[in-house]
Amino acid sequence: MLAYLVRRLFAGVILLLVMTLVVFMLFFASPVDPVQFSCGRNCSPELKKQTEKALGYDKPAVVQWKDFVQGIAVGRDYPDDPELRAAAPELVTECNAPCFGYSTFNTKTVNEEIAETFPISLSLAIVALIIWLTGGVLLGVTAALTKGSILDRGLVGASLILYAFPTFFIGLFALKFIAIKWGLWDKPVYTPIAEGGIGEWLYHLLMPGAVLAAVFMAAYVRMTRAFVLESMTEDYIRTAKAKGVRPRIVLFKHTMRAALTPLVTMTGLDFAGLMGGAIITETVFNFNGLGKLAVDANKVYDLPTIIGLVVLLAAFVIIANIIVDVLYAVIDPRVRLG
Amino acid sequence: MARITKRALAATAGIVMLSTTLAACGGDEGDNGDGPGGTAGKGGTLYVKAEDAIEHLDPHRTYIGLHINMLARTVTRGLLTQSTTDDPAPIPDIATDTGTMAAGGKEWSFTIRDDVKWEDGEAVTCEDFRYGYSRNFATDVITGGPSFYPLSFTDIPGAAEGAPEYSGPYTEKGQDLYDKAVTCDGNTITYRFNKSWPDFNLAVAALHFAAPYRADQDKGDKSNLEIFSNGPYKLEGEWDKESGGTLVQNENYGADDTGTRKALPDKIVFQLGDKAETTYEEIIADAGPAKTTISFNRLPASMFSQIGNEIPEDRYLNVASPFIDYLWFNTEKLDPALRQALAVSTDREAWINASGGERSYKIADSIINPNVPGYAPNSVWKDVPPSGDADQAKTILEDAGIDTPVKVSLQYPQSEGADKQAAALQDSWNSSGLFEVELKPEGDVYYTNIQKPDHDYEIGWAGWGADWNSPSTVLPPLFDSRANIQGGSLGQDYGKYRGDEFNKKLDEASIAAGAGDDAARDKAYQEGGHDPRQRRGLLPARERAVQLRLGLGC
Structure with a gap:
């Protein structure tokens, strides 16, 4: 029975990882630009770049997925920008493992949500x-x-x-x-x-x-x-x-x-x-x-x-x-x- | 408003509602509740309901007119504010007067009063204003607000290109540049710009990007749903993004010295998430808290039939909004004569009827809203009946040698209401026999697609409202190709309108405004906005904010 449970749980974890990867890929393959959506219509190309960075979408999707998985395993701190974190540590939000991410829209960690x-x-x-x-x-x-x-x-x-x-x-x-x-x-x-x-x-x-x-x-x-x-x-x-x-x-x-x-x-x-x-x-x-x-x-x-x-x-x-x-x-x- | 979201209601509507509710609502436990139209009473609780969450409470991240006027201005006082009357002129709020413009609009100074306090009793200082303005530059933290304006106008290197070398108060990169551009001399704050900004006083009265902020209260992104008030109310407990929060009287707010914030209710309870239909059903049932409830949302068109029955006429307000709905034409793809024929054959009445009728919209005759100074009806619409003129369209097409029926397509962001409206437009064009119009609805991707420089859409829907009471926030952001078409984006110039003459008129208007010559400014805008009529999008409908007035307790 115990071996059965361990086997099923292990398969479940693999399934979850694959699902998150698929969702990441689908999200970034979508024709809708989430940065434009967040930046609004008065959004200059420069402002768009900064919003992209603020949302954490400036990295490749696979890297973002890796960060996400890493966050679940060991936790993460937000924002991702090292410069900002060094200059203003009071702005950093700690998200302990298992960290599901940080919602910039709701200004709280997904765990809190x-x-x-x-x-x-x-x-x-x-x-x-x-x-x-x-x-x-x-x-x-x-x-x-x-x-x-x-x-x-x-x-x-x-x-x-x-x-x-x-x-x-x-x-x-x-x-x-x-x-x-x-x-x-x-x-x-x-x-x-x-x-x-x-x-x-x-x-x-x-x-x-x-x-x-x-x-x-x-x-x-x-x-x-x-x-x-x-x-x-x-x-x-x-x-x-x-x-x-x-x-x-x-x-x-x-x-x-x-x-x-x-x-x-x-x-x-x-x-x-x-x-x-x-x-x-x-x-x-x-x-x-x-x-x-x-x-x-x-x-x-x-x-x-x-x-x-x-x-x-x-x-x-x-x-x-x-x-x-x-x-x-x-x-x-x-x-x-x- | 730069935000196109239809949920955003107007500054004007918001102010009217606010003044009405805060002045007339006696509340459920107050010492006076004379009913609709009764005298103002003090005390009680006002309930404010809204269907959607409020994204930001941080003044520098708030950009929706309704939120600014129905919520933010009860807790945030700025340099200037808007009147609750029809007078569009700004009035001093924390500034001693409406400000001094210098250098042809490239410099503005305001003197700060010394008797206005934060909710903890400390005085609001010039430095608080300077710090607040600096937050706009932290674009990786302070998102969602109208930072576009300070970012592009402030006299900091790179600002004119939209990428200032100052990165806000958190990293302090380029701080010395900011310290030169925005200065405090005693109680006087001076803003320096890289180009003329003659409307700055109007802008700070309407938006909160220049609101003061206390540095010791700033937690960056974590401050998004926090309130540190200098207005008549302050937050009791915490604000929940999904369900709302409660505002109570701020004991450190003095008397209403601007005539815009009477602050009569003891409490204002914001309750978020209920569907508009549910809220209005409760208001109609008129039981308990519903007696002193108002809604952020418009009365659903499906409930219009209840006006005069379950909804007494005197409890119903129909307030004009600053939004204009319009159709744009792809000027690179459609012949000018074809665009003109489409415009004159449009049955604007049918479009409005498909959207709930005259309680929801009325026909517009300019892209500039009548509430905005400088508005004048566009003469191009004078001889076009509201139901369209197929004969005139036929003549235009014949004169241009265009064979009929012409196949064109209409793109729009899909929703149940938009489908009906688009179908009405399609009928009006097709029934003339001159056109074969195909409807191409799209989802959220619509807004992304219409900004792509290589899009091949032919006709599209859009909406716009002034950010403040000036045509400078309508014509340039919509049609100035120099500002819009750059960096792989069309901006708001979806129809790819490139008009040198038009752009020259915008420059003339800007120069006239910098010289304080409002008449010349308005003339230039009108000439620019009206002349190249056959090349511009047509302007069939004006949106209204429809509100049900208060419960019987107010």
Whole structure:
């Protein structure tokens, strides 16, 4: 097991390095000139050169990539200009390893940006995960157990309808009508636990969390129903029933265990994706999480932030994959890692 | 404004809004809240919402008119400031008067008052102004601001070419050169320029590149989102770039002695990030803080239908902005007659209707905004109806022997709104039967491409606004080929307009301005701007800033 984990982690690190190199190359191959973008339109060629230097884009892309990787390994100081650092050391920003870079647009290290936005995305993803897993699995199992009934058809139909509504529609509807127009729920404003306690934190996360969870829940209802129904047709279930095992034991010990395995895979990947992928929900509710940070960084061609987020989000997916694979072995005794 | 971003609203609009809000808002807890149009009340909290983050709080890095007028001037006082009335003349702020010009505009002096204080109680000194101005030269640290102006005008070797030999106060390279160009004699600061800058007083009133800065508060890039105030408000706690911050009264600010900063609310809370639609929905719902909320963003065109219904007319302001939208033609590629025919056949009304109608835009008749002194309607548009004149265009083409339909293309930066506007233009040209127009939308790369000297675009969209109240910040930056076309860039001269006669008129205007002869200056600009009409871009629309006024508490 340990050798397996080490092997997977090593492969993950290599994958991350390749990804950062690809992003660097794509960024500099883009026809958009990030220096011009930052320098503005009253930008003389001389001013452009100085802005290029200030942004750190005056070196070849490969050198910049090497500096980036080095920063992750041993940390970096900003600005890069040795002359300026020698003349005015008070201007230097230290960025300890693993240093993801320095955003000149946000005037802070990417590590600081991530530290500020990560808790918001994590909170949102956790609340959404709880809502969609609880709702999706419960309703999916209910639909499977009442297959063919009005309840089953109603649940399947409702999940289909919910699935058809895009997140931005549900989000805007909730915000505009439930929060603003009807005043049924306060407009969500992310409140850290340290500031408002768990109650306040959860209250403000429920609406965006539910919006984010809606589409996932609809999908999980249908998938859970399908997986449970499929499991119920297995020979070992029939055998268990024939042996007179109580229905509750058949359902929870035998049927659900098999049905859960593919759900675990999906949950792990969905959760990891949500860490930086809740862009629409974060934008609609003005939650300054990783997704919104990524959108804002793209708007202004903030390469350090983009790269830092790519590494972080890719790491989430890689780690989630490893955790899912380990969980497989825990849930399904037939699976052995090695 | 040099920044073309459409999110940037106007100095004028900002000032009007600021004066309105700060004068009329009683606040949610104030001792007076007479509602719209009521008497001014003191106290309470004003909420200011904006969709986008504010990139810079550092005065020398702030260049967006809206941010200068709606935020920066509440915490930063400079030599001069702009009036909140329609009078475009600058008024003294920390200077004792509006300054003394000498040497034909190559030298300006201001005397600093000794009773203005920073938020820690220390006096604002002449050295603070000198240090603040020097920061513009640290172009590797102080980015994003209007440093273009001090860099090119200040009498430091290399400045005229855009690369001064002074590199700012951090490295102090070339410090002796700066020390000669900008000097303090007691309380009097003198700026020396390498060429005439007769508008310097207007420039420092409108922009903050000459604002004072305390050297002991300067942390370079790390000061970007910090405020060290000498104005009526100061920052409470920290400013968060994404979510905003809270300004509270600065106890070291004396009484409003310029008539421009009444500072009535106890607090001004800036809340960033909400979509404009969301903010306006809250304002319309009129509950809680929304009662004393204003927005940086324009009322979305999709909500215009609510004006007069959910939005009372008296809570709605429609303020003119200094921006002009225009179309430019590639003068190297399109025949003058073809350009003229395209211009007169353009249905400018359709373009405006596709952009939200008259609440968003109105037809312009000059590249110079009517708010700018020296504006005069361009006579070339007098006989052209707003919906275009296909017959006149046909005659022009026939006289020039150009076969129709002529195939041309229109390039523009793509967005949902821009697509609709471009489609309206295409319809107007194609429906005449004289043209076959192809639309070529582009993403952010548009602005990079139209500055390339070898671009082969035919027609393009652009927008411009004056940096201060003078045509000198409109015609020269847009059409002076000597300043624009150099170093592998077209600058703002996207249509590659090279006109020696026009450039001569610019020089005449500059000389007249240096001599203090405003009438001669305006005449020269008008002659330059109006005469070669068939070679210039056409000027169909003028943008307006559309704002919803305050909640009921104000």
